[in-house]
Amino acid sequence: MSQVRTRFAPSPTGFIHLGNIRSALYPWAFARANNGVFILRIEDTDVERSSQEAVDVILEGMQWLGLNHDEGPYYQMQRMDRYKEVLQQMLDQGLVYPCYMSTAELDALRERQMANKEKPRYDGTWRPEPGKTLPPVPEGVKPVLRFKNPQGGSVVWDDKVKGRIEISNDELDDLVIARPDGTPTYNFCVVVDDMDMGITHVIRGDDHVNNTPRQINILRALGQEPPVYAHLPTVLNEQGEKMSKRHGAKAVTQYRDEGYLSDAIVNYLARLGWSHGDDEIFSRQQLVEWFNLDHLGKSAGQFDEAKLRWVAQQHMKTADDAMLAGLVREQFARHGVTLPAALQTGDKLTALCALFKDRCATTVELMEWLTMYVQHLHAPAEELAAQLTDVTRPAVQALAKRLESVSWEKEAISQAIKDTLKEAGLKMPQLAIPVRLLVCGRSQTPSVDAVLALFEREDVLARLARA
Structure with missing residues (x-):
């Protein structure tokens, strides 16, 4: 088998939460388990919603969790020339065609199809076929470019989570892969990126399942075999809703600020959709040794704060005391507390961490216990x-x-x-x-x-x- 190459490809349109970062953890772990390459790609083509602040949180969160990438970060907005080069190749090969159907015409078509209880889809008006006469090109209209999706047959793949998936090509219309101003669309950019970066395994959320048959058809049109796909079930919040900012999810970096150990978050996240027998508590090294795609869960994982705290407590108990002392010093500094000289250097803070860590799930709780050594706390x-x-x-x-x-x-x-x-x-x-x-x-x-x-x-x- 060729070298394993995986990727994490977030969109910087909001902060990254635990549900998002799991889609980085699994491809990272799979690459590490197979001496492969893990690539970070920032999908920033949604210019209006993308922000540098969101990029920074992605990079910061991954760095804190130790999900180090081997290549990247690549930014899609910096690859526009490459996308346009491939678009031109596809035009030259007759794999794509200009479509002049206006938005109003598309809306009218959709309304007619829905009235006839048909699935709304582009009807191929501008698709060139042997012996077909196309409508006259309207003046002053810039066309979109559509991909000539294969007709007849099916797209089939063996998903490492969902099993065999088969989609009839007749269910797929001709996808718009470039807008009137020439900018390429999401599904096309993803295909070119995965092709250029030699991605062998795509491990991502199952909200992308509907994109996969389209991406496979474009890849094959470009003469490429598709990668192995694993579509991960959604992560739900404690109320059973999809984890999102709107439903109270916290940025990954907030868990760092709240004093969770990064190894505890990695352990908890890994178990939120993957298992190794009955093992609940394991190190990052064990995760890498054990990880494979055969034990990914098929049902949605549900976030449970009590379980996270329990996992965090187990990691606190076995954490290196000197490492904890460094983190506690940082927490005191973050809270504006100046430590007495005896706790700023030397072994005393390390000894305090060793004594109190069994009672804590986070370094913030450890700091709160140790406050008695910094200032006189009066009992009620x-x-x-x-x-x-x-x-x-x-x-x-x-x-x-x-x-x-x-x-x-x-x-x-x-x-x-x-x-x-x-x-x-x-x-x-x-x-x-x-x-x-x-x-x-x-x-x-x-x-x-x-x-x-x-x-x-x-x-x-x-x-x-x-x-």
């Missing part, structure tokens, strides 16, 4: 009053006294707590909860000795002094 007065009683206050003060002189590490702090509990005749929660409220501003944390050990001694003693 009522909660503190309920826990800091005449029974527990003396024990807290006694613990503070012991902590003035112990070695400042977890084991010694743990022993100081045990000695205080024994002396006061209390159980662990009676001491640990008021200590957490005073020092951390919250009643639930990891093991209190481990939490205290990562504070500066002076900060712990100053906060306990409020008892």
